[in-house]
Amino acid sequence: MQMDMANFLLTKENDAAEESPTKKEQQKAWAVNLNGFDIEEAKILRLSGKPQNAPEGYQNNLKVLYSQKMTPGSSRKNGRYISSMPDRILDAPEIRNDYYLNLIDWSSQNFLAVALDNSVYLWNHTTGEIIQLLQMEHPDDYVSSVSWIKEGNYLAVGTSNAEVQLWDIQQQKRLRNMTSHSSRVGSLSWNSYILSSGARTGHIHHHDVRVAEHHVATLAGHTQEVCGLKWSLDGRYLASGGNDNLVNIWPCTQGDSGDFAPVQTFTQHQGAVKAVAWCPWQSNVLATGGGTSDRHIRIWNVCSGTCLSAVDAHSQVCSILWSTNYKEFISGHGFAQNQLVIWKYPTMAKVTELRGHTARVLNLTMSPDGATVASAAADETLRLWRCFEMDPIKKKEKEKANSAKSSIIHQGIR
Numbered sequence: 001m002q003m004d005m006a007n008f009l010l011t012k013e014n015d016a017a018e019e020s021p022t023k024k025e026q027q028k029a030w031a032v033n034l035n036g037f038d039i040e041e042a043k044i045l046r047l048s049g050k051p052q053n054a055p056e057g058y059q060n061n062l063k064v065l066y067s068q069k070m071t072p073g074s075s076r077k078n079g080r081y082i083s084s085m086p087d088r089i090l091d092a093p094e095i096r097n098d099y100y101l102n103l104i105d106w107s108s109q110n111f112l113a114v115a116l117d118n119s120v121y122l123w124n125h126t127t128g129e130i131i132q133l134l135q136m137e138h139p140d141d142y143v144s145s146v147s148w149i150k151e152g153n154y155l156a157v158g159t160s161n162a163e164v165q166l167w168d169i170q171q172q173k174r175l176r177n178m179t180s181h182s183s184r185v186g187s188l189s190w191n192s193y194i195l196s197s198g199a200r201t202g203h204i205h206h207h208d209v210r211v212a213e214h215h216v217a218t219l220a221g222h223t224q225e226v227c228g229l230k231w232s233l234d235g236r237y238l239a240s241g242g243n244d245n246l247v248n249i250w251p252c253t254q255g256d257s258g259d260f261a262p263v264q265t266f267t268q269h270q271g272a273v274k275a276v277a278w279c280p281w282q283s284n285v286l287a288t289g290g291g292t293s294d295r296h297i298r299i300w301n302v303c304s305g306t307c308l309s310a311v312d313a314h315s316q317v318c319s320i321l322w323s324t325n326y327k328e329f330i331s332g333h334g335f336a337q338n339q340l341v342i343w344k345y346p347t348m349a350k351v352t353e354l355r356g357h358t359a360r361v362l363n364l365t366m367s368p369d370g371a372t373v374a375s376a377a378a379d380e381t382l383r384l385w386r387c388f389e390m391d392p393i394k395k396k397e398k399e400k401a402n403s404a405k406s407s408i409i410h411q412g413i414r
Helices: 003-013 021-035 061-067 392-413
Strands: 088-091 104-106 111-116 119-124 130-135 143-148 154-159 163-168 173-179 185-191 194-199 203-208 215-220 226-231 237-242 247-251 264-266 273-278 285-290 296-301 306-312 317-322 328-333 340-344 350-354 361-366 373-377 381-385
Touching: 104 143, 104 361, 104 373, 111 143, 119 143, 130 163, 154 185, 154 194, 163 185, 163 194, 185 237, 194 226, 194 237, 203 226, 226 273, 237 285, 247 285, 264 296, 273 317, 273 328, 285 317, 296 317, 317 361, 328 361
Parallel strands: 143 185, 185 226
Antiparallel strands: 088 381, 104 111, 111 119, 119 130, 143 154, 154 163, 163 173, 185 194, 194 203, 203 215, 226 237, 237 247, 237 273, 247 264, 273 285, 285 296, 296 306, 317 328, 328 340, 340 350, 361 373, 373 381
């Protein structure tokens, strides 16, 4: 940068031998005064001789600057904003405070079905309209489970007097009443036109809702109440969790003997297993959660039978839902904190906790767009959390991908 000094040094280098020692010392003193260091020892380019080592203790300030970590201001957080407050709170008077029942379900047509003691109400999320769909005839009977068919036009209702009812939503009338169980029906799950129901006896029944002789199979793998029941999205497996602490994985077809037998039985939980949920992007991955004496969430590969991970949630697990918008899932809890927890998958790191319920969370269900989770709790409220809302750019990309898929299907059919 100091051209005169550099030029002087370069021209004098060749006749260095003629220079007197005093001249050299004077030159060095100038260099030190001008630059803060001896330029002779810190030349960038040398015309002759071997490169010299940097003097002891010399530090290149530029090198230090670039090797430093990013400052807090320049580092961007990857986490998205999740509101800690519910989007809405709905009253749910007389909801039964019973861990083993499944009392809410959200349909693909955006209706939220809620069982409040002996009645079922439908809340239209689009319009806000509330309809009372049914009320049990006998005052001592109550509704113990609800489940929508995939298309959202029929609702299955399990009752305390061992019935499985089928309701048409458009007509708001009961289509049929299926009686095959001998005790209350606390869990229901659809696989196309097959409706599976789990009862207090530990038995699971398959009902073909199209035919008069609806009861087509019995699955006997639990010794106590079946409280968790979910068909996998591809319809290959049915996962059942019971008050006997077992998780059974059932195939959709009968074995060689003509009986249904579990392809896997998981015995690691130390409490009742109500929370069962299939991963939407890995069809053979299942999440399960245990009750008060277990409190663990476990992830399974149902093909190999291995437990992929386990995490102590430190409270009763009542429900698990996988997000369709993020690689995450949410769990609902009872004693002691009555909270909802969002977890990253597969790291099982906690994303956030959602608090507000003053009594244990009983059930969770998700809106058809995957953005909102509804939680029903023993504090007689339903809370809607917009915890999986997509950012506008991701949403557009997803919609584009979906429309491209449907157009490809269209072309294929034509």
